Amino acid sequence: MNLPFDVAAYLDASLLSAATTLGLTERGFDPEVRVADPAHGDFQANGALAFAKREKLNPRAVAQQIVDSLDELRERFDISLAGPGFINFRLKPAALLAWLQAYDSEAHLQSGAAHAHAGQTWVVDYSSPNTAKQMHVGHLRSAVIGEAICRLLEFTGAKVIRDNHLGDWGTQFGKLIYGYKRWVDDEALLTEPIEELERLYKLGHAATPDGSPELEEARRELVQLQSGDPKNVALWKKFSDVSLAAFEQIYGRLGIHFDHNLGESFYNDQVERIYRELTETGLAQVSEGALVVFHPEHPRFAKQPFLIRKADGASNYASTDLATALYRTEHFKADGIVVVTDFRQGDHFEQLWLTARKWFAAKNYRVPALHHVTFGAVTGEDGKALKTRDGDVIKLKALLDEAEDRAFALVTAKSPDLPEAERREIARTVGVGSVQYADLAQNRSSNYVFSWDKMLALDGNTAPYLLYAVTRIHSIFRKAGLDPSTPPVTGASPPETPQELVLARKLVQFADAVQLATSQLRPHFLCLYLFELAGAFSGFYAADKVIVDAPAVRARRLLLCHRTLIVLETGLHRLGLRTLERM
DSSP states (O other): OOOOSOHHHHHHHHHHHHHHHTTOGGGTOOOOEEEOOTTTOSEEEOHHHHHHHHHTOOHHHHHHHHHTTOGGGTTTEEEEEETTTEEEEEEOHHHHHHHHHHOOSHHHHHHHHGGGGTTOEEEEEOOOOBTTSOOBGGGHHHHHHHHHHHHHHHHTTOEEEEEOOOBOOSTHHHHHHHHHHHHOOHHHHHHSHHHHHHHHHHHHHHTOOTTOHHHHHHHHHHHHHHTTOHHHHHHHHHHHHHHHHHHHHHHHHHTOOOSBOOOGGGGGGGHHHHHHHHHHTTOEEEETTEEEEOOTTSTTTTTSOEEEEOTTSOOOHHHHHHHHHHHHHHTSOOSEEEEEOOGGGHHHHHHHHHHHHHHHHHTTOOOOEEEEEOOOOEEOTTSSBOBOTTSOBOBHHHHHHHHHHHHHHHHHHHOTTSOHHHHHHHHHHHHHHHHHHHHHTSOTTSOEEOOHHHHTOSSSSSHHHHHHHHHHHHHHHHHTTOOTTSOOOTTOOOOOSHHHHHHHHHHHTHHHHHHHHHHTTOTHHHHHHHHHHHHHHHHHHHHSOSSOSOHHHHHHHHHHHHHHHHHHHHHHHHTTOOOOSOO
């Protein structure tokens, strides 16, 4: 009894087929299949209600017509009609067993999910720090949310191109070069290069107040850089190389890699085409000496111009961002582009995407799906921006160091007999994973409060709780002398006890969690699912002994243990977390 990975999509297709036979699809019928309240079933189709209301029909009668046409599903599902026209589907135990037997590895789970974005190319732009500055806590959300989105898109079949759009061009480099030429500490540049560059920029900025001769000199340094002066270009490249090396250390700890680091400088010579084509298509116009785009159909942007070239002829973020969108469309042939930044850039990207869609359509260019993924702020428990006791912004390196130190103290208290090297390795996984997961578990649109106690807790929706669930399953196999990669599950009988059925049904819903998290680009949906799955496993493990004498029962309970392990590890890996075999 074969059953596809995405049961909801399978039901959706079956309902559409039945509705087509009844002549309903041509009138706009949509099945609206979703995960159901467990009291009613595993899945529920609500489409008959909306369709009947629009067509002025009896919704229960429409739903009954559809139910009567679903004979091919009855082998796998108990089907019932409820209320004014809800169609409920409950998987039969044999169907649950078939799904569990089919999806026995991360690779098989991914092959089941890969149809959603198969053949598509997506560019994801995230992290994007400024060069010559240390990454701070404000860069955390873009990095971990962006990486999770990349992994979800890959899991669902997309070719993903990770692009780190570095802030590596602009007026700050004149001040940095000014400071470098006067106060560089060569030894510090070797041992702590990014910290030294940050110090030099601060000195350069302080020494060049508005209206001062020093500021004019810093501006001359910038003009020389922009004109291609070999010495200043060499310094700028040195700043970029030093910065990227420092960023890579942070990314390595977070499990992040980029395919490209195409910063603002890369697009500097591509903006003239933007001005020309937007003018040719009639989208751009000169206003008060600047080149701008208005969107007359938009309630705000009809009078709020999108400035793409300043009155003095200089480019800006809008110019380079439009060039970036075009490059990704033409060079990478992107079917989708995702940019992950904080919510304060919402207006900019709304205007950017409006402009790009109109421009690409006017020129008959490919028009990819364009997404701006926003996120809220990270605050301290006082509701204010997260800062050190001295009032400085917390550096991301220091935050990760503290996470590992706190996790090491907890691991040492819990398992003092483990060798120190193993405790350190566990602490790295738990500490960094706790920081990542605490961010990802929040709806990204919301601000969230940073709390060490909550994120490192062994209960609640936290990384330690989920990582512990993984290690507990490994422990079951270890104590039974079994290899979890080849569990003895042949001859397993269908799930039978209430707790077995709850766990099996939750496992089947993994596809829905992945679909929801990926389609909405909101990883917290997957986090919530994994937390609920771990809870379902805990209930099962407390109620049903796994290693029993009856072979069929033992096999099915080992099967449930193994598939829970596979789904938990797969889900955590999609979120960018590493997993453990013991804690």
